[in-house]
Amino acid sequence: xxxxxxxxxxxxxxxxxxxxxxxxxxxxxxxxxxxxxxxxxxxxxxxxxxxxxxxxxxxxxxxxxxxxxxxxxxxxxxxxxxxxxxxxxxxxxxxxxxxxxxxxxxxxxxxxxxxxxxxxxxxxxxxxxxxxxxxxxxxxxxxxxxxxxxxxxxxxxxxxxxxxxxxxxxxxxxxxxxxxxxxxxxxxxxxxxxxxxxxxxxxxxxxxxxxxxxxxxxxxxxxxxxxxxxxxxxxxxxxxxxxxxxxxxxxxxxxxxxxxxxxxxxxxxxxxxxxxxxxxxxxxxxxxxxxxxxxxxxxxxx
Amino acid sequence: xxxxxxxxxxxxxxxxxxxxxxxxxxxxxxxxxxxxxxxxxxxxxxxxxxxxxxxxxxxxxxxxxxxxxxxxxxxxxxxxxxxxxxxxxxxxxxxxxxxxxxxxxxxxxxxxxxxxxxxxxxxxxxxxxxxxxxxxxxxxxxxxxxxxxxxxxx
Numbered sequence: 001x002x003x004x005x006x007x008x009x010x011x012x013x014x015x016x017x018x019x020x021x022x023x024x025x026x027x028x029x030x031x032x033x034x035x036x037x038x039x040x041x042x043x044x045x046x047x048x049x050x051x052x053x054x055x056x057x058x059x060x061x062x063x064x065x066x067x068x069x070x071x072x073x074x075x076x077x078x079x080x081x082x083x084x085x086x087x088x089x090x091x092x093x094x095x096x097x098x099x100x101x102x103x104x105x106x107x108x109x110x111x112x113x114x115x116x117x118x119x120x121x122x123x124x125x126x127x128x129x130x131x132x133x134x135x136x137x138x139x140x141x142x143x144x145x146x147x148x149x150x151x152x153x154x155x156x157x158x159x160x161x162x163x164x165x166x167x168x169x170x171x172x173x174x175x176x177x178x179x180x181x182x183x184x185x186x187x188x189x190x191x192x193x194x195x196x197x198x199x200x201x202x203x204x205x206x207x208x209x210x211x212x213x214x215x216x217x218x219x220x221x222x223x224x225x226x227x228x229x230x231x232x233x234x235x236x237x238x239x240x241x242x243x244x245x246x247x248x249x250x251x252x253x254x255x256x257x258x259x260x261x262x263x264x265x266x267x268x269x270x271x272x273x274x275x276x277x278x279x280x281x282x283x284x285x286x287x288x289x290x291x292x293x294x295x296x297x298x299x300x301x302x
Numbered sequence: 303x304x305x306x307x308x309x310x311x312x313x314x315x316x317x318x319x320x321x322x323x324x325x326x327x328x329x330x331x332x333x334x335x336x337x338x339x340x341x342x343x344x345x346x347x348x349x350x351x352x353x354x355x356x357x358x359x360x361x362x363x364x365x366x367x368x369x370x371x372x373x374x375x376x377x378x379x380x381x382x383x384x385x386x387x388x389x390x391x392x393x394x395x396x397x398x399x400x401x402x403x404x405x406x407x408x409x410x411x412x413x414x415x416x417x418x419x420x421x422x423x424x425x426x427x428x429x430x431x432x433x434x435x436x437x438x439x440x441x442x443x444x445x446x447x448x449x450x451x452x453x454x455x456x
Contacts, residue, residue: 007442083419105415105440124413126441190444 003297004111004118007127008165013172015296016136022292023137023285025302026061030288033063034300041094042068043086044121045077045101050261051121054283055098055130058290067094084113091115096298099123117297125161131260132165134289138282139170139217142256146170152178152211155221155241155266157187162260163221167191177202178211182237185227208241213250218243218276220259220266244268248276258282308358309345315362317384317391318374323347325377326357328452332373332406333366340364352380368395373406375399376434377452399427399434407436410449414441423453 005011011019026032040059044052047070059066069075077086083106090097091114099110100121107120107127122128140146151170153163157179167177167187177195179187179202186204195202205211212218223241228234242265243257256278259267263279271277295302321329326346329335335342341362350356371383375397383395403425409416416423416438425436425445433447 083415101415102413103415103418104411104413104443105438106419108440109415109419109421123415124441126443 001112002115002117004114004120005129005293005297006107006111006118006120006123008129008132008169010129011133016133016169016172019133019289019292019296020137020140022296022302023133023288024141026291026295027285027288030061030291032061032302034295034302035059035062035064035298038062038064038095038298039093040064040066040294041090041097042066042070042121043090043097043099044068044070045072045099045106047071048100048122050283051100051128051130054286055119055121055290055294057287058294059098061287062291062294064095064294068098083110087114087118096294098294119293119297125159127165128161129165130286130290130293131162132169133293134282134286135162135166135219135258135260136169137289138256138258138278138285141285142278143216143254146173148174148176149216150176150178150211150214151217151219152180152215153187153219153221154180154208154243155223156185156227157181157221158185159224159227160221163187163219164191166219167195171195171198171200175200178215179204180206180208180211180241182206182240184233184237185223206240208243209247212247213252215255216252218255218257220257220263220279222259222262222264222266238265241266242268243271245270245274248274251276308348309343309360311389312341312343312360312362312386313389315340315360315364315386316366317386318359318361318378319356319382319384320350320352320380321357321359321374321378322353322380323355323357326359328377329357329359329374329381331454332377332452333370335359335361338364369400371395372397372400373403376403376407376450399430401427403427403436406453407445408451408453409438409441409443410445410451411438411441411443414438414443416440 087110096117098119102124104124104126107123111118259279323346344359346357347355384391385393405422424439428437429435436445
């Protein structure tokens, strides 16, 4: 079975660092068409414009050709074809498969039936490892290191898959975590136990401003309305977890704000022009990180 | 005074005792006892000091491999396995929950691929005490005691 990237656990600490190193080289020189003649399949069983464009840009910059579909409506899936058969077919055509699918665990299953590497571009609420690697790359770029940083995660810490994957990836680098969330959306017990077992400390608060001045990376997430039973509670929480420029006065100068995007109202637009805002550059970093992942899984070193 | 056996003794074979009464048919299902051509006798809702109501299964001329019999530990952790030779118990086996469980258990996550595509479930046992916790190889979610459902072979 060829090496795939399905879950952040699939990469060791050394492999993660290697990907970041390759991403930096691609950023320094994005014109490296080392995958000329290769075919990359982007198969998206549910639409995700942002992720798909980022992956397709990465594959294009590497010189690969792209086949695929951006939603399953007009494919044989709508005729009742099993996922296994679709993957078997596509892996006959392409050298690598990038897949997004609404079912959790679908990417792991695909990697077991595919003859070529699979990159998980999101399997339901489960994993989205390229997002985590681009988050790591953004943290490294802005702080010059990954170790001993104060990481403040804000918003939906209960359901947010990006924060859970980032927490696991960062746990290699002895961070101090802050979890800023309302009662309904607190970091689940299993992740806190995981940190304790690794000897990593964390603190929790409901107040966004409480540890803001003591933070290197402020990782904001979207608070989604469908998580709340009570619409009044949602309105309250939505406003409490909204960052604006005036709150940034006492921050560390190196503090950077990350957000997996799309944002709604958790970051006010007056923050965009602040030197602390980094979420748009973060999205740009995604292309270099994905170039690194694709090249690495196809055995190309730079 | 000799005790009258509710399920009559067998000469050679395997006796599965102390099965929770409500799990009897799941045990039969997991061990696929309906596929064997040997004599199978069972009783259920029998009195038990340990379980309240228990079931017992006696299978003549049949012996199980450890990894086969261990599968029932998920639903009958206190089951006792007695190996019978010439009407005597020659060996008592303790069952343990396997580290990896293929098939048998349904993933409790309704969005897991195993509940929508023809995929055999695979779990890693991550805890046994105070309750069983199984980690799904595919969706990475935990199925615990309270949500443990057996996939029928029928």
